[in-house]
Amino acid sequence: MKKHMLMVALAFAATTHAAVPQPVKVGTTQLRPVATQTQAAAWAATVFGRHHYKVTPLDDAMSEKIFDRYLKSLDGDRLHFLQSDVDSFDNVRTKLDDAIRTENLVTPFSMYSLYQQRFNERFAYSRELLKGKFDFTVDETFQIDREKAAWPKNLEEARDLWRKRVKNDWLRLKLAGKDDKSIRETLDKRYENYVGRMSKVDSEDVFMTFMNAYATSIEPHTNYLGPRSADNFAIAMRLSLDGIGAVLQQREDYTVIREIVVGSPAGMSGKLKVGDRIVGVAQADSPGFTDVLGWRIDDVVQLIRGPKESVVRLNVLPVDAGTDGKTVTVALVRKKINMEEQAAKKTIIEVKDGGVKRRVGVISLPTFYLDFEARRRGDKDYKSATRDVARILGELKKEKVDNVLIDLRNNGGGALGEAVELTGLFIDKGPVVMQRSAEGRVEVESDVQPGLAWDGPMGVLINRGSASASEIFAAAIQDYGRGLVLGEPSFGKGTVQTLVNLDRGNPGEKARYGELKMTIAQFFRINGGTTQLRGVTPDIKMPVTSDPEGFGESSYENALPWVAIKPVPFTPSGNVKQLVAPLQKRHEARIAKDKDFQYLQEDMAELRKLRKDNVISLNEAVRRKERDALEAKAKQREARQVALRAAVTDEPADLLDAKDARSKLVPPAKTAKAATTKPNRQDDGLQADERNLASELAAEKAAKDAKDVMLQEAAHILADEIDMLKTDTRMAARLMPYLPAAKPGN
Structure with missing residues (x-):
């Protein structure tokens, strides 16, 4: 096969900065672009304009498309900005092409800063709502997908929207059997974590968001990859990297070991376990550890990866130790890790x-x-x-x-x-x-x-x-x-x-x-x-x-x-x-004649109806009735699975563990999941990082091992x-x- 490696030789003349719209004033901590980012944007525009399959001029019309996509990437569900915020951006709608060409990206960064401010305000209000009580006897609904909804007209309308969102979060936990104290603590911590993650966003994140709004405005499969994203893309293509062989996950402020690759340095050492928390990282030639508590997961990964045969030292809080427990030091020699x-x-x-x-x-x-x-x-x-x-x-x-x-x-x-x-x-x-x-x-x-x-x-x-x-x-x-x-x-x-x-x-x-x-x-x-x-x-x-x-x-x-x-x-x-x-x-x-296919088609019909209706009730009695219907259906399917297993194993049905025989509703098909009959886990109202890691991994394994109907x-x-x-x-x-x-x- 012939290779199509685009070799682009670019000659760049010195540029002068033209006048650009003034940034929105949102405070003293707003993120700002760095020189390499503004230069990269201008160079990208040159490449797109000369070598893209669909050459599209960077003009006012393109600026409007970039603006709309950028706004959607920031607040796609229209939950944070007010209509007045969006109106305040009107004067820059046709100026983003100028911002790119003149290497002055203050405008998109200012838009992001206002989004960040609104984000923090909405969750501060959400945490205040947790101090009160909700009336679950009222017949009101919450809109699931707001992509095509109108922006909140004013602060009062925005607060009512967020009241319903918090009320739904509360109701999900309530239906799962949580008491008020537990619900309040869970949601307060969740919202605090949202704000904490937002505070870790850096200029590269903002720049990539803006540049991808530009790239995908040309054509859906054109993207900008920042330096770190480019590294990860290369790893995904070659299915290997130089590291220790541990899959990491962020849970609150900790970097937690989620999986250990068999035969890797982490696995061969015998010193690391799933659930261990990495709180410090040091290179072989470093006298002390870098404290990574509260760090972004990709920053921690960057420290742990390194050249093959080099040494990395980890300061680890064992899975069975409390937050004040004694840490241990584990030294590992990096090797080539195959992503099997x-x-x-x-x-x-x-x-x-x-x-x-x-x-x-x-x-x-x-x-x-x-x-x-x-x-x-x-x-x-x-x-x-x-x-x-x-x-x-x-x-x-x-x-x-x-x-x-x-x-x-x-x-x-x-x-x-x-x-x-x-x-x-x-x-x-x-x-x-x-x-x-x-x-x-x-x-x-x-x-x-x-x-x-x-x-x-x-x-x-x-x-x-x-x-x-x-x-x-x-x-x-x-x-x-x-x-x-x-x-x-x-x-x-x-x-x-x-x-x-x-x-x-x-x-x-x-x-x-x-x-x-x-x-x-x-x-x-x-x-x-x-x-x-x-x-x-x-x-x-x-x-x-x-x-x-x-x-x-x-x-x-x-x-x-x-x-x-x-x-x-x-x-x-x-x-x-x-x-x-x-x-x-x-x-x-x-x-x-296949019950599994009938179940699948029933579930897909329900999901299509849910997408079409696009609302969920916030009335507890209504939601309990819906939940009871789902549970009855799950038990009916479970009974069938148990009977089938009993027929195969010749064991009495009451001796079989039926929990792993329950079927699960197929998730919304935007993600195009494989159709399987999976173990059912009733909605517990929790997010992935709020559940016990061991039980979460067990549930994932059970789902993976379940019958694949289509296959x-x-x-x-x-x-x-x-x-x-x-x-x-x-x-x-x-x-x-x-x-x-x-x-x-x-």
């Missing part, structure tokens, strides 16, 4: 139908990862999604699976080349995807390696969260007739991004200006169509679990349109279309396919000539 959780994994699902058993090998691929730097260095063992999948396919062959399913649900993409090379594991050479540049130049990316890593039947499972490289792979498999695409329509992202390092424009200096993730091309299927906006339509359609209006490319008002170009010649591997109608019929007949059904569909092919071998040879049994001499 995001790597390709396999499972085998056995499907029994009558007396026949089929084995379906499932390869779950969360992202199309590639360690660019290691490959560039010539490392033989560089990390790659394609390499890992090829290895797993070899293992599945030895385990004699009948069919292979590539699970790309919620895979948002990654390295474009990996999508091409992964396709090559299933086809015998040929074009995979086309790219068209802003100039209209079309290039074809092809698999050039002969042979197949897997020559048996296969399928691809997608959902609304499958995007970009996932769509390239699924579309190629579909166009070649190589396998079945199952699930729901994909995201619809048909654009190609590259990273532009802004430091290249300022060589030799230590300052870091961040990177641009910028759209430079659009990709097209080999049949000439594009996945842009419309996504990939599955061959076998499964129940939709997402919200297409609120999630996906079509939800962006400035998304690029769907277009088509001339197809590229290619030779299909097979033709699975003839199998689609009978397989769809079997699928629909099966799920019509199980996908395996059943592929088992049906095997049955059809084995029943009619002549049809198999005609539709899938690449199968071993269909080749001459077999």
Whole structure:
């Protein structure tokens, strides 16, 4: 595959500062931009104006778009600003383009400072409300999503809005069985923590928020990455970092160890446990510890990460020690940590139908990862999604699976080349995807390696969260007739991004200006169509679990349109279309009798209604009735699960622990979660960092281990396919000539 690394040589002339609007006066502690940020903004504008796929002038019209997006990123639910605040910004609505070009970002920083002030005022008022009492017999409602609501007209209206918000927080805890004293303490601490986190916001946070308002005003998938975000993006792509192998979480003022990676320095030491609190960090050559109590989690992580083979010392308050307990010092040698959780994994699902058993090998691929730097260095063992999948396919062959399913649900993409090379594991050479540049130049990316890593039947499972490289792979498999695409329509992202390092424009200096993730091309299927906006339509359609209006490319008002170009010649591997109608019929007949699918569809219907109504009652009697109905439904489902387990294990139902058999309402589909029957945890009114860490981790594990409805059904569909092919071998040879049994001499 050809490399599309945008090399940008920028010549910058000295600039003079033009007049800009005066900042809003909000106090003496407002954050201000630094020189590297103002320069980075101007350089980014130059790059966007010359090299973006959708060149958009930085003018007054763009300024208005930036303004609206920036305002939305600050106060998207319209909870903090008053209408008068928004009106006071009118004089700068068309001046943000000037602010960027003249390297004077006082205006967006001043807007942020007023937001920060209003934020603190709202939570100060919320804490005052906790000293009083609420009347839960009144029939009033709270609006869940205020994205399209009007701004509060005045302070009185804002306070009434926040009264309802606090009242809802209180009612949730009350319904969970908390007494007034406990509720008051919990909420007061929560609101205090909100204000504490706000106080830790720095100028880089504000700058990134503003720059991303600019970048996404051009096109949805263009972003600015600050220096730290750029580092994290690189780590995510190569699935490795140099560190100690501990996943950290902020809980109140503490940095808490949430997970320890097996085989890592943290795990091998035996001196750290989940729940331990890191209160100090020191490097090998430092005589004393840096106190990190109350620090932001990313700042603590930055101290703990470091060069491989270097030493970091941690001052740790053990999980079983009180806040005044004795700390211990743990010295660890940093090593390369592989993020295996995001790597390709396999499972085998056995499907029994009558007396026949089929084995379906499932390869779950969360992202199309590639360690660019290691490959560039010539490392033989560089990390790659394609390499890992090829290895797993070899293992599945030895385990004699009948069919292979590539699970790309919620895979948002990654390295474009990996999508091409992964396709090559299933086809015998040929074009995979086309790219068209802003100039209209079309290039074809092809698999050039002969042979197949897997020559048996296969399928691809997608959902609304499958995007970009996932769509390239699924579309190629579909166009070649190589396998079945199952699930729901994909995201619809048909654009190609590259990273532009802004430091290249300022060589030799230590300052870091961040990177641009910028759209430079659009990709097209080999049949000439594009996945842009419309996504990939599955061959076998499964129940939709997402919200297409609120999630996906079509939800962006400035998304690029769907277009088509001339197809590229290619030779299909097979033709699975003839199998689609009978397989769809079997699928629909099966799920019509499947209680888990019925539960899923019921839950999605309830969520759609909740989104449409967009209000929740603040009347305790009404909420208790709603809660009791949900509990009754959960118990009914639980009883079924217990009975099923009893039938399988031959144990009496009353001896089974039914708690882990409860099903959970599928969360709002904006996040495109995989549809599963998960253990139910009634709303306890708490936030994640307010719960006991051990119980939270146990609940997450139970949810992870629960039945995956969609995956199980996908395996059943592929088992049906095997049955059809084995029943009619002549049809198999005609539709899938690449199968071993269909080749001459077999």
